[in-house]
Amino acid sequence: MLSSNNKKEQIKKQQSKKQQFAIKKLTVGVASVLIGFTFMGLNASADDKTNVLPATDPVVKVPTVPDSPSGVNFSNTPASSTTVKVPEPSTDAGAGQAAPSGITMTSYYNSMVTIETPDGKTSTEGKQQLPVTTTSGSNPTEADVANLSFNSVSLPSFKGYTPVVSTLTEGLPLATIQDNNGQLTLVFPKIQADYQNYYYTVTYEREAITDKSQQVIDVQFPLNLGDVQINDQNAYYYRTTSSQSVKSTDDGQTWTSASFAATSLNDALQGTYTNAQTGHRGQALPKFPGYTPFLSAAFVTGSDAYRAEASALLQQLSAAIKQNPYEIPAYTLNYPLMVTFRVSYKTNTWQQLDVRFSG
Numbered sequence: 001m002l003s004s005n006n007k008k009e010q011i012k013k014q015q016s017k018k019q020q021f022a023i024k025k026l027t028v029g030v031a032s033v034l035i036g037f038t039f040m041g042l043n044a045s046a047d048d049k050t051n052v053l054p055a056t057d058p059v060v061k062v063p064t065v066p067d068s069p070s071g072v073n074f075s076n077t078p079a080s081s082t083t084v085k086v087p088e089p090s091t092d093a094g095a096g097q098a099a100p101s102g103i104t105m106t107s108y109y110n111s112m113v114t115i116e117t118p119d120g121k122t123s124t125e126g127k128q129q130l131p132v133t134t135t136s137g138s139n140p141t142e143a144d145v146a147n148l149s150f151n152s153v154s155l156p157s158f159k160g161y162t163p164v165v166s167t168l169t170e171g172l173p174l175a176t177i178q179d180n181n182g183q184l185t186l187v188f189p190k191i192q193a194d195y196q197n198y199y200y201t202v203t204y205e206r207e208a209i210t211d212k213s214q215q216v217i218d219v220q221f222p223l224n225l226g227d228v229q230i231n232d233q234n235a236y237y238y239r240t241t242s243s244q245s246v247k248s249t250d251d252g253q254t255w256t257s258a259s260f261a262a263t264s265l266n267d268a269l270q271g272t273y274t275n276a277q278t279g280h281r282g283q284a285l286p287k288f289p290g291y292t293p294f295l296s297a298a299f300v301t302g303s304d305a306y307r308a309e310a311s312a313l314l315q316q317l318s319a320a321i322k323q324n325p326y327e328i329p330a331y332t333l334n335y336p337l338m339v340t341f342r343v344s345y346k347t348n349t350w351q352q353l354d355v356r357f358s359g
Contacts, residue, residue, distance in 0.1 A: 103135075103136075103137030104133065104134070104135050104137075105133070105134050105137060105138075105139075106131050106132065106133045106134075107131070107132045107133075107134070107139070107140050107196065108129050108130065108131050108132075108196065109129070109130045109131075109132065109145065109148060109191055109196050109197075109198070110127075110128065110129050110130075110196065110197050110198065110199075111126050111127070111128040111129075111150040111188055111197075111198040111199070112124060112125075112126055112127050112128075112197075112198075112199045112200075113125045113126040113153050113175075113186055113199075113200050113201075113202060114199075114200070114201045114202070115155065115156070115201075115202045116201065116202065116203045116204070117156060117158065117204060118158050118161050118204045118206075125153050125154075126150070126151070126153035126186070126188075128150050128151060130148050130150070130191075132144050132145060132148065139193070140193045141193055142192070142193050144193065145191045145192070145193050148191045149188070149190070149191065150188040150191070150198065152185050152186060152187050152188065153185070153186045153188075154183070154184070154185055154186075155177065155184040155185065155186055155202060156184070157182055157183075157184050158204055160206060160207050161204040161205065161206055161207060162204065162205050162206075162207050163177050163184060163202050163203070163204055164202070164203050164204070164205050165177055165186065165200050165201070165202050166200065166201050166203070167199060167200050167201070168199070168201075169195070169197065169199065171195075172195050172198065173189035173190070173192070173195075174189065174200075175187060175188050175189060175198075175200050176189075177202075186200070186202065205249070206249045206250070207249075208247035208248060208249050209247065209248045209249075209251070209252060210245055210246070210247050211245070211246055211247075211248075211255070211336035212243050212244065212245055212246065212336060213243075213244050213246050213258035213333040213335075213336055213337060213338070214240055214242065214243045214244075214338040214339070215240070215241050215242040215243075215260050215328075215338075215339050215340075215341075216238060216239070216240050216241065216338060216339070216340040216341070217238065217239050217241055217268055217269075217328075217340070217341050217343060218236050218237075218238045218340055218341070218342045218343065219236055219237040219238070219269070219273065219285060219293070219343045220236045220296075220342065220343065220344050220345075221236065221286075221288075221345070222288055222291050222344075222345040222346075222347075236276050236277075237273035237274065237275055237276065237283065237285055238273060238274055238276055239271065239272070239273045239274065241263075241268060242260055244258035246258055246333075246335075246336050252305065254334075255334060255335050255336060257332050257333065257334050258332070258333045259330075259331075259332045259333075260328075260330060260331055260332070260333070260339075261330050262327055262328060262329055262330040263327070263328045264326065264327050264328075265293060265294070265295060265325075265326045265327060265328065265343070266326075268328055268341075269285060269293060269343070272284060273285055288345055290347055290348050291345035291346065291347055291348065292345065292346055292347075292348055293343050293344070293345055294325040294326060294343070294344060294345075294346060295321040295325045295326070295327075295328070295341055295342070295343060296325070296342050296343070296344035297318075297321075297341075297342040298314060298317040298318055298321060298339065298340065298341050298342070299314070299339070299340040299342070300313050300314045300317070300337055300338070300339050300340075301337065301338050301340070302335065302336060302337035302338060303335075303336070306335040306336075306337060309334065309335050309337070310335075310337055313331065313333070313337070313339070316331065317329060317331060317339065321341070328341055
């Protein structure tokens, strides 16, 4: 049980209190306060002097955007930039002390090779960066880069493929590929002051298979030549009138084409031939008075892989010489085939007519 005095005391504590403030008389004089503020000002001034940072030369970094070769991820490319350092004039330079000479600029020359192999893989090699510093504030000159050179890069070799180097930078000298007994090496060109980024791409092209498409003329002797004695009725003259190289880059599936123009038989028989009976070369065709040469047949020979193409061409040529046996027709070979035109002789026949008119 609480007494009545305790209840009154609790009610008194719960009532809101009003705070009162009063200004009492200070015993410190006004002069003392002013002197204190004076010392505070002096200390603040001293602190400001001790916190002053020494002057430094400002550095401006100007990035240069590199040329992007095919398939290059720029996050993996070497940094390409020019750093310019501009000195500030010194206020402390006394007598006999030299002032700063000028702007210092550092340029970087970069190299990189992207290699795309026949198996579909891509790699990046030859990342190099060479700095060149000039004190004149101008871009590097040829003299500044005269002693700079990039290290060569080894390339993988693949049987049946030839490496080819290219670049997307217009005017940039191409790197070269050297083959030393199967060891392939990419050699960078001489560094030029105007080109900072030497980025190249190496791809591999399938080596071409080479063959020949040929046109041959066989000239057979007539069987009855009067005073001309023929020891072998199969003797003939022959000449290769045209031979063109053809290439295939897909193991002989397709070839570059070879076209042959139409030629009159008289023109084709000019020149020298090889006598198949004696083997003598550089022989002019003998004259066969009373006989006229004509195309009697055509033959198309080559690999069995192109038998269907040879058969179709033979039909085309046979129809052409049947229509005009005095002209070698024009045609195109899409495979390494040999076309032989046989020339035979026939006797000249004519009929003498005795025509009389009566009056």
